[in-house]
Amino acid sequence: MNRTELIQEIFSNKTFTNYLEIGCRKGKSFLPVRAKNKTAVDPVFKIPITRKMKWLIKWPSNSKNNYFEEESDTFFAKRKTYLNQLGHLDIVLVDGLHNFRTSLNDVLNSLIYLNPKGLILMHDCYPPTAAAAFPSEFFPSKEEQKNIEGWSGEWCGDVWKSVVYLIRKYPYDLEAGVINTDYGLGFVMPKSGLKEMDFKIDEKLFAEIDKLTYEDMMKDPQGIINLKEASHTGYIISKITSRSK
Numbered sequence: 001m002n003r004t005e006l007i008q009e010i011f012s013n014k015t016f017t018n019y020l021e022i023g024c025r026k027g028k029s030f031l032p033v034r035a036k037n038k039t040a041v042d043p044v045f046k047i048p049i050t051r052k053m054k055w056l057i058k059w060p061s062n063s064k065n066n067y068f069e070e071e072s073d074t075f076f077a078k079r080k081t082y083l084n085q086l087g088h089l090d091i092v093l094v095d096g097l098h099n100f101r102t103s104l105n106d107v108l109n110s111l112i113y114l115n116p117k118g119l120i121l122m123h124d125c126y127p128p129t130a131a132a133a134f135p136s137e138f139f140p141s142k143e144e145q146k147n148i149e150g151w152s153g154e155w156c157g158d159v160w161k162s163v164v165y166l167i168r169k170y171p172y173d174l175e176a177g178v179i180n181t182d183y184g185l186g187f188v189m190p191k192s193g194l195k196e197m198d199f200k201i202d203e204k205l206f207a208e209i210d211k212l213t214y215e216d217m218m219k220d221p222q223g224i225i226n227l228k229e230a231s232h233t234g235y236i237i238s239k240i241t242s243r244s245k
């Protein structure tokens with residue numbers, strides 16, 4: 001099961017309405033989601049008009065989508081009124097800039113607005129190779145790519161470190177880990193309420209985790225990122241849907 005199928009399955013089973021996708025590019029994962037109220041954030045949308053039309057016919061609610069062409073940090077800083085008016089976010093997909101700090105900020109900012117019974121998913125949390133896990137602020141440049149051994153064009157970056165941070169910082173408040181499917185689907189679910197939580201980055205912990213390498217993580221993925229088998233999607237679906245509808 002990939003990210004879109006998992007998200008769709010939850011929206012079909014549960015009376016959730018609000019979906020946020022950070023990093024949307026061509027709309028491949030965003031447009032098929034059958035949620036009533038969808039928000040997409042990306043500094044450069046590249047959705048082909050033909051795809052928009054196709055999904056408008058298949059899911060007419062796509063006509064009401066809200067697109068914010070800006071970086072996620074800007075979105076969360078500038079769109080507080082919009083976010084507060086939504087009431088809460090039910091499911092968030094974090095798939096924007098694939099570095100530790102940005103992905104962590106995306107999750108922490110999303111948690112402020114998350115339905116306590118909701119779910120945050122993060123794409124690319126279990127990179128297939130060290131080259132795909134290359135830590136870089138942005139997608140590696142052509143020059144950088146030449147120096148990355150085994151580079152194949154796939155870039156997951158070090159988003160996986162955000163999962164480590166969430167596991168270590170919030171052991172009592174969040175259930176977090178990575179499902180071994182679709183390049184690693186990070187999951188974050190509140191264990192109960194979210195009100196008392198501090199969402200500022202703990203720089204000491206951040207620096208500690210930032211020192212970890214891909215090789216460190218691959219030595220013990222179950223221990224470090226709480227890696228779960230692909231079938232764990234079933235657990236996530238039943239857990240989310242069994243919480244009061």
Ligand SMILES: C[S@@+](CC[C@H](N)C(=O)[O-])C[C@H]1O[C@@H](n2cnc3c(N)ncnc32)[C@H](O)[C@@H]1O
Pocket residue numbers: 022023024025026027028029030041042043044045070071072073095096097102
């Ligand atoms: C891997 S693509 C997203 C793919 C999409 N979710 C899908 O599954 O089809 C990553 C996207 O993140 C966007 N992005 C880069 N920096 C960003 C930022 N700071 N905030 C939000 N999106 C960002 C890029 O423009 C790109 O379109």
